Amino acid sequence: xxxxxxxxxxxxxxxxxxxxxxxxxxxxxxxxxxxxxxxxxxxxxxxxxxxxxxxxxxxxxxxxxxxxxxxxxxxxxxxxxxxxxxxxxxxxxxxxxxxxxxxxxxxxxxxxxxxxxxxxxxxxxxxxxxxxxxxxxxxxxxxxxxxxxxxxxxxxxxxxxxxxxxxxxxxxxxxxxxxxxxxxxxxxxxxxxxxxxxxxxxxxxxxxxxxxxxxxxxxxxxxxxxxxxxxxxxxxxxxxxxxxxxxxxxxxxxxxxxxxxxxxxxxxxxxxxxxxxxxxxxxxxxxxxxxxxxxxxxxxxxxxxxxxxxxxxxxxxxxxxxxxxxxxxxxxxxxxxxxxxxxxxxxxxxxxxxxxxxxxxxxxxxxxxxxxxxxxxxxxxxxxxxxxxxxxxxxxxxxxxxxxxxxxxxxxxxxxxxxxxxxxxxxxxxxxxxxxxxxxxxxxxxxxxxxxxxxxxxxxxxxxxxxxxxxxxxxxxxxxxxxxxxxxxxxxxxxxxxxxxxxxxxxxxxxxxxxxxxxxxxxxxxxxxxxxxxxxxxxxxxxxxxxxxxxxxxxxxxxxxxxxxxxxxxxx
Numbered sequence: 196x197x198x199x200x201x202x203x204x205x206x207x208x209x210x211x212x213x214x215x216x217x218x219x220x221x222x223x224x225x226x227x228x229x230x231x232x233x234x235x236x237x238x239x240x241x242x243x244x245x246x247x248x249x250x251x252x253x254x255x256x257x258x259x260x261x262x263x264x265x266x267x268x269x270x271x272x273x274x275x276x277x278x279x280x281x282x283x284x285x286x287x288x289x290x291x292x293x294x295x296x297x298x299x300x301x302x303x304x305x306x307x308x309x310x311x312x313x314x315x316x317x318x319x320x321x322x323x324x325x326x327x328x329x330x331x332x333x334x335x336x337x338x339x340x341x342x343x344x345x346x347x348x349x350x351x352x353x354x355x356x357x358x359x360x361x362x363x364x365x366x367x368x369x370x371x372x373x374x375x376x377x378x379x380x381x382x383x384x385x386x387x388x389x390x391x392x393x394x395x396x397x398x399x400x401x402x403x404x405x406x407x408x409x410x411x412x413x414x415x416x417x418x419x420x421x422x423x424x425x426x427x428x429x430x431x432x433x434x435x436x437x438x439x440x441x442x443x444x445x446x447x448x449x450x451x452x453x454x455x456x457x458x459x460x461x462x463x464x465x466x467x468x469x470x471x472x473x474x475x476x477x478x479x480x481x482x483x484x485x486x487x488x489x490x491x492x493x494x495x496x497x498x499x500x501x502x503x504x505x506x507x508x509x510x511x512x513x514x515x516x517x518x519x520x521x522x523x524x525x526x527x528x529x530x531x532x533x534x535x536x537x538x539x540x541x542x543x544x545x546x547x548x549x550x551x552x553x554x555x556x557x558x559x560x561x562x563x564x565x566x567x568x569x570x571x572x573x574x575x576x577x578x579x580x581x582x583x584x585x586x587x588x589x590x591x592x593x594x595x596x597x598x599x600x601x602x603x604x605x606x607x608x609x610x611x612x613x614x615x616x617x618x619x620x621x622x623x624x625x626x627x628x629x630x631x632x633x634x635x636x637x638x639x640x641x642x643x644x645x646x647x648x649x650x651x652x653x654x655x656x657x658x659x660x661x662x663x664x665x666x667x668x669x670x671x672x673x674x675x676x677x678x679x680x681x682x683x684x685x686x687x688x689x690x691x692x693x694x695x696x697x698x699x700x701x702x703x704x705x706x707x708x709x710x711x712x713x714x715x716x717x718x719x720x721x722x723x724x725x726x727x728x729x730x731x732x733x734x735x736x737x738x739x740x741x742x743x744x745x746x747x748x749x750x751x752x753x754x755x756x757x758x759x760x761x762x763x764x765x766x767x
Contacts, residue, residue: 226281276312395427556590592629
């Protein structure tokens with residue numbers, strides 16, 4: 196029977212006299228040779244020497260039973276061991292042995308692989324006047340004395356119910372538990388399944404059936420206790436009907452029909468089967484119909500500056516270029532980089548007079564300013580327009596800086612613009628620093644014979660009109676006009692409610708833009724003999740030297756008297 200040692204008694208009295216708390220902190224387990232557990236404990240007992248101490252651990256929990264009795268507990272789970280002990284001691288924080296108990300020699304085993312260990316709980320109760328006050332234990336022992344059996348059984352039940360939610364009452368994977376007929380026998384195919392939330396597996400199994408019709412069922416029951424590993428007992432039964440049941444030992448059984456056997460002995464598969472369910476869970480990419488993030492980053496999608504003209508905005512002052520904030524660069528079609536996220540010192544660059552630069556951006560390194568005379572950047576002294584410098588998916592040429600002027604490139608996945616016009620004015624069509632060609636389609640519908648569009652300031656411009664007069668297309672009804680001027684005429688509309696369509700193409704060589712256009716003008720059918728108007732074809736050609744402003748801003752399209760016009764402008 197546990198006793199308080201004389202040393203413990205003196206310590207208790209001392210603490211009570213000085214009104215100090217008694218702190219019991221450790222359990223000590225030892226194996227003392229030749230110890231007779233039937234003899235009374237020695238109240239003068241010292242702590243065993245280190246060679247006999249098998250285990251020492253802090254008190255797991257302490258609680259009071261009443262004001263004059265407290266209990267200390269030590270819980271040792273299956274991770275503790277292996278050792279043998281026959282002596283228990285309760286030790287205060289100053290290493291005083293407060294209480295001692297002799298016990299029959301016993302083993303504490305830990306789990307080794309499939310060999311389950313044991314769990315042990317040991318309690319020491321100290322009873323003396325004012326025990327609760329001096330130990331300052333305010334927790335009732337009732338609040339922490341846990342029924343571990345109920346807790347462990349609850350964990351098992353929760354896992355089974357989770358499986359039930361996931362798989363339903365029964366499910367089998369692929370060919371597992373499939374019944375196959377072999378002469379007068381029926382073979383159960385090896386495999387895995389879940390019945391009643393319990394995972395079960397089987398090796399190949401043979402059954403003999405003597406009467407038909409009938410059915411083959413699988414029956415699973417969990418056997419074991421909280422101190423041992425639970426095992427699933429799987430048996431096969433031949434019954435016409437069977438439901439989940441509890442046996443005479445109060446063990447729950449869950450059943451599932453595997454197959455019906457008809458009068459001819461043929462097998463009708465009754466399993467609920469899922470194919471590849473387990474593979475789905477363990478696969479690194481079970482949904483390979485969708486792009487992973489890694490694959491998305493490899494999509495051949497060009498980056499884009501998400502602004503109306505797809506061009507980056509900067510300011511240049513006092514030989515310093517600053518990239519403006521609040522601009523978004525969309526990379527690979529899905530990830531946005533906002534220029535505001537870059538510190539100002541990563542958006543500012545010093546420019547030396549007389550040098551030409553390329554402004555570049557990459558998702559890994561941000562912005563960089565590269566001088567064309569830099570032998571590291573341009574070791575072969577290539578021309579600034581060389582294809583080597585062109586934009587790639589992950590290294591974007593944003594534009595050129597020359598003579599303190601920024602010439603932005605159009606950065607877009609598809610550089611296609613669809614403006615709509617009415618009235619008159621000048622529309623700047625976005626033509627980027629790296630763009631060498633464009634295509635423009637114009638559709639105009641006016642109710643009156645007015646409305647024109649042209650590029651102004653061309654070095655050379657020629658137009659030819661080919662008209663059909665009236666509604667007859669004989670040779671005598673055709674009219675040809677030619678004009679040369681400093682305007683490149685795209686459309687000269689007098690369609691009176693019909694449609695005028697024009698197609699313009701351009702190609703840039705150095706800073707000279709070569710242009711050609713074709714207009715088809717459709718008019719309402721005129722009266723017999725009326726030669727005032729008719730269908731018309733317009734052909735234009737010209738050369739325009741782009742000014743620095745036009746290289747920077749784009750191509751100026753002049754228009755007037757437009758009621759409704761739709762444009763499609765594509766650069767490449």
